[in-house]
Structures are given as structure tokens and as C-alpha cells.
Amino acid sequence: MDNLLLIMNLGSTSTKVAIYKNKECLHQDTIRHDKDTSFRALNDIWEQYDFRKNIITDFVHQCKYKLSDFNYIISRGAPVKAMNSGTYRINEAMVNDAKSRLYGNHPCGVGCAIALDLADELNITALTVDAPCIDEFIPQSRYTGWKDVYRKSFYQALNQKAVGRKLANELNKDYNDLNAIIVHMGGGMSIAAHHKGKVEDVNNGLDGDGPMAPERAGTLPAGEVLRYAYSDKYTYEQLYRMINGKGGLFSLLGTTDCKEIEQMIADGDKNAKEIYDAMIYQIAKSIGSATITLKGEVDAIAFTGGLAYSEYIVNEISEWCSFIAPIHLFPGENEIESLAEGALLAISGELPIQNYK
Template structure:
């Protein structure tokens, strides 16, 4: 039996959609939203009907009959911490997406829109591996200050997808392998995957791990405290420095790794040093994950948009290839990753999980 699946991935200024028949792509669209359109709404949830209508319009313009769909799957939002996997959308999840139980993000709309379309058609609606996937060992959560614990917020969808891809290409299941996955995009997350669980990973949002094109990563806490109480910055400005205006953006006024490489190749010493520092920090984070896995590492996977840059991947390989073989899967095909999660449930290869 063939399955037709609608995939929805909302971003801050766009909504990506695709329709697949099994693994075959039927249509794909990136629906752009202007700042004027988005700016009319006071909250993420208030954008629901607008984005729902834009999707419906795009499908009609492509003459796609939604009544032929078997399921709808969407990128998960800022839910409560959950284990990885595919979840069937339920009322508890919808309520948490509406209020943004761990924060406001456009991805919160994905499950709400998917459920609305699926409910009308009486078909299943799913989310897959949202950024709040939390499978960390308890020992990884402890900090030196009681009451403050490390959180698992990372590029779970792509990290899990490439780890499963590596396992399949090597004739194994995800639950049989130990791999380290470094996702490098606007943010960088490096996860230790141990037999189907991400047992440790840096919080790619709140200042852990390597710096990236837009994020500061780890910085000395004493200096950060001084900044916070200097009177020069508001709370919102500090948060934006940590996530949005840090990394390459702070040092070189660009969040484009290609531009940084170009500057370095043209002899810009500052650009070269900053670039070297990022690859150094990514490599060091990979080394930390190797310790988490007791050195038993089947492979190290480099992925994300920055993994297209061989200058960066080669620099990282030079430092960490002694740990294990290094595999590069550049990019992040989130639409396909979401599809595969839905198909596994539709085909009975795994049961959808229940969000509580």
C-alpha cells in the first residue's frame, strides 16, 4: 500500500511543505512570510489560521487533492522534555504547543496545523524528534550548583536522522551503534548517541558547547556576570548576544561561514583565527563525547549546512580522526526526516509514542 504524507515545517519567516508518496517527492514549496504579515500577530499561536490558509492555498494551486492523504507530519515545537521518536498528536500536546510550555517558537505551530488538517480528514497526525528530545543520563545533568541542571535542547531531528542513516548504510540498527554527531549550522550541537539514545549533548541555545555563526557557546561565567551587572545591557540584549548576535556575527559581522572562509583565504588574520577557534571548539566537544562513550565510538558524523565546507570538515577531521572514522553528511533534510518518522508508524515498523 502506498502512503501519501503531507510534511509541514514552520520557520520564523517561512513555512516549508512537501507531499510524498512513500519516499517519492510529489511537491515541495517554501512559503515565505513578510515581516509585515507576521508582525500583525502578537503571539506565535495567533499566526495559526494565517499559516494554515497559506498551506491550503499552496496545495490547491498545485492541484493536490488533500483527501488522498494518509497522514500529516510536522516539526515538533518547544514541548516538555521527551524521548526521541514519532509521537501521535493529542490534546495534551496541543495545549502545550499553544502556550509554548518551554518557549515561543514558530515550530510550535507545526503540530497544531498538522492536527487541524488531519482531524478534518480523519487521518493520523504526527511530530518527530523535536528540539526538546531529552535522553540524557542523569549524571550528565548535574552541575556544581544545586537547582541548576543541564538541559537537552539540540538539533534532534537531523542528528537522529543521520545516525539512523549511518546505521542502515552499515547494515545495523540505530540501537546497535555508538556514534558522535556534530550538527553545524546557525548553532552547533554535538551529541553522544549510545545504542539509540542521545545520552549527552550540549544545549545549542543557551550557551553550551562550541560557538557558531550566531551563538556564543561557552564563555567564562565570571565575565558574563560582569556584563549582566554592568548596566550597559538589558536582559533582552544579553539573551540576544548569547543566541543570535554571538559567534561569527560578533567577531566578523557575518553569520555566513563561506564569507569567513573567503576572508581567511584572502589573508584576513582575524577571520582565520576565529575560524580556527570554531573548528577547535567543535573538535574539543567531539572529544568530550568520546569520553562519555568510554572511547567506544563506531563513527563520528559531521552534518548541517556548514558540513558542505571542506575547509571546516577537514580541519575537524585532522584533530579527531584518531577517535573513529569520520563520515560527512552535509545539509539537513528535515522534510525527509519527518517523512521517515511518519512512514515507520504507518508501515507498522514502530508504534507512535504518547505525549503525556
Template sequence: MKTRILAINLGSTSTKIAVYENENLYLEKVFRHDADEILQFENSIAQKKYRKDHILNFVKENNYSLASIDIFVGRGGLIKPVEGGTYLVNEKMIQDLTSMKYGDHVCNLGAILAYEFAQEYNKVAYTVNPVVIDELSDLARISGFKGIERKSVFHALNQKAIAKRYAKDVKKSYEELNLIVVHMGGGISLGLHQKGRVVDVNDALGGEGPFSPERAGTLPLFSVIDLCCKGEYQTKQKLKQSLVRKGGLYSYLNTSSGVEISRRIEQGDKEAKLYFEAMAYQIIKNIGALYFAAKGEVDAIIFTGGLSYQSLLIEMLKEKLFKGLNVAVYPGEDELSALALGVVSILKKEEKVKHYK
């Protein structure tokens, strides 16, 4: 019996939707959004109607009916730290996402929209491997200042999916490999996957790791304190928004588009090349930290995410890596498929559904 699944994956500048019949893709659509258009919204929750309208337009254009969907699944957002798995979306989760209690990012809307559609059509909604999966080792959790603990906030859904895909490609199980997975999109996260657990990863939303197309990454602490005290930003939210949505390459080049920056470099723009290569340099520095934290016992370094389509960036990264390291590149992401497979694993009773409390 075929189960129809609508998968919703919202990124900082993209809305991705797909219909699956069990694990088989039936329909798919990707909407790309201009960064400046998104910046008009005060926060992620304010984007709900905008994102929902895109999904409804997709349904209408394909003469499809949401009433025919059996299960809705959305990318997981910023909730309290949880273990990996497939979660039933409930009121408690919706409250935490809507209030932005644990943070503001558009991924919060994935489960919210899935839940709204499920409520409207009397169906169920799930989320799979939310961004707050916490498998950090005790050592990795310590920050260096009492009262502040390192957090695990990263592209968990895609990192896990790509790591498992690589394992399948090399005919091994995910649980027997040690991998460094580098997701490069609007934000950049680097995870050390040891025997099926992400034991160390930068807080990709909270100001750790390399700068990215949109995010500032790790900054000199005293300079950030000075910035806070100058009064240029009226609220904490506005400062956070600038660091997360207007930081990184956007702050230097007034664009977060890897395609545009690559084009500018090809046309001889030295400034664009400098900042693009600086980003690559910071990515390599962070890979090095994880590599030596793992005592060099790393089976592969995997690059994934939308920026992995930029051959210029991949060339810059490979040039800076140790020769002889096993490097794999999986451009884009497998998140829609991973969402559907998370649901299918529940239907097949391969995994048990988890409940958010």
C-alpha cells in the same frame, strides 16, 4: 494503498515542506529566509502566519490541495522531556508549544501548523522525535550546581535519522554502534549515541556547547552575570533572544550565513577566518570531551547539517581531529524524510503511536 503525508520542518532561517506518498517523496520545497527578516518577529509564535503563508504558496504553486492530504506531520518543538518516537499531536501539546512554557524556538510551529491543517481538513497530525528527547545518563544530567539540571535539547530528529543512515551504510544496526553526531546549522549540537541512545548532548538552545552561526554557546559565567546586571537588556526575553538569535558568528560578523563567511574568507577577510576557525576549534573541543567520556570507544564521528556543505569548515575540522578516526560527512539533513518515515512506521504497525500527557 498510498497514504499522502505533508511534512513540515521549520528551521531558524528556513521553511521546508514535502509531500510523501508513504515513504516516497512526491513534492518538496525549501524556502530560505534572511536572518534580519526573521529578527523582526518578537518570538517564534509571532512567525506563524509568515511561515503558514509560505506553505500555502507552495501548495498553490503546485496546483495541489491540502484536502488530498491524509496525514500532517511537523517537526517537534519544545515540550516537556519525552522519550523518542512518533507522537499524536493533541491539545495539551499545542497549549505547551503556544505558551512557550518550555522555550521559544520556531520548531514549536511545526506541530502547531500540522495540527491546524489537520483540524481544518478533519485529519490527524503527528510529530516525530521532538527536540526534547531525553536519554541522558545519570552522570550527564548533573550540572555542578544543585537546583540546576542539564537538559537534553538538540537536533534529535536529524541526529537520529543520520545516525541510522550511517548504520545502514556500514551494514550495522544503530543499536550496536557508538557514534558522535555533530549537527551544524544555525545552532550546533553534539550527541554521544551509545547503542541507540543519546546518553550525552549539549543543550543547543540553552547556552551549552560551541558557539554557532546564531548562538553564543557556553560563555564565561561571571561575564554573563555582569551582563545581566548592567541593565542593557530590559527583559529576560530580549537577552535570551540576543544570545540565541544574534549570538555566535552573527555577533562578530553581522551575518550567520556560512556561504557568505566562506566567500569572505576566500577573498582574504582575516577577521572572518579567525571567527570561523574559532567556531571549528570549539566544535573539536566538544568532540574531544564526548570522545573521552566514551573511553575512546567511538565507531565514527559524523558531521551533518547545513554547515556541512561548507568544505572550508569541514577541512578545518578534519585538520584538528586525531588522525585515524573514522569520519563521515552527511551534508544537510534528513528531517523531512525522517518525519514521513515516523508516520509510516505507525501505519505499518512497526511502532506504536505515543501520547503526550
């Protein structure tokens, strides 16, 4: 049976939309947004609802389809309560939790709301796949040395899980039998220990954990952060942006463009090279830490995300880590493809469609 899927992935500066017929992508587009023009008059991402919905419906009409042609609507998952891995029905409880902002605030929550509203109008099902809050931690992964402060599972789960399945296929293994370290490298980093189908430990790069990244500060000395916090020079919002958004390479080199930085290095900029190599070293150390989670039994290391296209980064990390396990490359984020894949696995009955509570 043919299934026509409308897929949306709302980011902070883009709206990605695609139409799939089963596994075949018929149409796909990325609409870029300038925050200073598109959203200047909007105080919160939830005020973008009409703007984003119109983009999605216009895309459908431009592709010569009607909304009533679709069997399922799929959105990238929102930051909500901890969930199991897999495919979920988007329901009112999920959208309400996204709107509450208790678990984070991201345009993907708006995407889930749009998907549910459209699906309700059409009397079809809205789905999401491997939201960033899926939690498969072992107990040892949760604790810090500060009572009431615990490590949270929050990472690029959609791409991590999709790459896990692809890697298992390359190795002629079942994902549920695979031990792998998967390294997602983009504006933020997630280095995950996949143990027999579960991510038992991963850094939360969003809130300052793990290696620095193009726009994330990574793990910081807590005492120094406290001194900044009580200096009366910064607001909470300013400090948080220094951790997430304006940290990492942006803070140190004034850019998040790794091609630009690699050109600086090629032109002889020793400071740029030292900082870039420091980021690479921190990624390698995180891979080493994940090796401990897997007790040294690592089938493969996989690099994914936009920075996996960089030969410089891949080669330098491999110099540190290739002794651990063979290196495999899956460059790019491939979020639309991963949403389609996860949805179709559930629609076909290979995986269950779960209910969010």
C-alpha cells in the same frame, strides 16, 4: 498500501511544505519570509497561525490536491515536555504545552497546532517525529555545580536521529548497536554521543552550551555574563539575543554567512581566520568530550547540517579528530525527508506511534 503525506516544517523565516506518496517526494517548496514585512504587525509567533495555515493550504491547492486526499499530516516537533525518541501523535495536550511557552517558543509549535486542526477536520492522524526535547540523558549528564540548575536535553534531534540510522546502515550495523558522535553544524551546533540507540549527552546550543556557532555564543564564562547582566546596560531580551541569534560569528565578524567568511580568509583576513578556526577548535573539543561519554568506543564520527558542505570546516575538524574514529559526511538538514522517514516507519508498524501525555 499507498499513503499520501502532507508535511510541514515551520521555521522563523521560512515555511517548508512537501507532499510525499510513501517514500517518494511528489512536491516540495520553501517559502521565505522577511520578518520586517511578513510579521511586522504580529507580536508573537502564535499570531502567525492564519498566515502560515494559508501558505500550507495554498501549496496543496497549487499542487492540484485537496486536503481530503491526505492520509496523514506531519509537522516538525515543538518545544514541549521531555519525550522519548520516536514518532508521536500530535494531540491537544502537546499543542497546549507548546502554547504555554513554558518549554520554549518556536514556530514549530504553530505547525503542530495547524497539523492537529487540519487532521481533526479530516478525521485523520497528525504526527511528529523526534522533537527537539527528546531526553535520553544518563544521570551524570544532567548535573551542574549549581543547585536547582540542570543541563537539559534540547538539540536538533530530528536530523541527529535520522543521520544515526543512515550511518548505521552505511556501517552495516543496527542503530541500536552503534556508538557514534554526530555533529550537527548549522546556525547552532549540537554534538551528540549516540550510545546504542540513545543520545546520552549533547550540548544545548540554544541556551549557551557547547561551541560557538554562526549565531550562537556557546559556553561563556559565567562571571563575565553576570557582570554584563548587572551592568544596567542591557535588558534580559538583549542579553539573550547576544547568546542566541546575535552571538558567535555574527558577534565577532558581523555575519553568519560562512561562505562569506571563507572568502574573507581566502583574501588574507587573518582576524577572520583566527575566529573561524576558534569555532572549529571548539567543535573539535566538544567531539573529544563526547568520546569520554562513549568511553572511547567510537565506531564513527558524522558531520551533518548546512556547514557540513564546507570543505574548510570538515578538513580542519578532521585534522583534530580523525584519530578518534573514521569521518562520515551527511551534509544538509534534511528535515522534511527525516519527518517522512520517521512517520512511515511508524505507519508501517516498524516503530510504535507514541502518545504524548
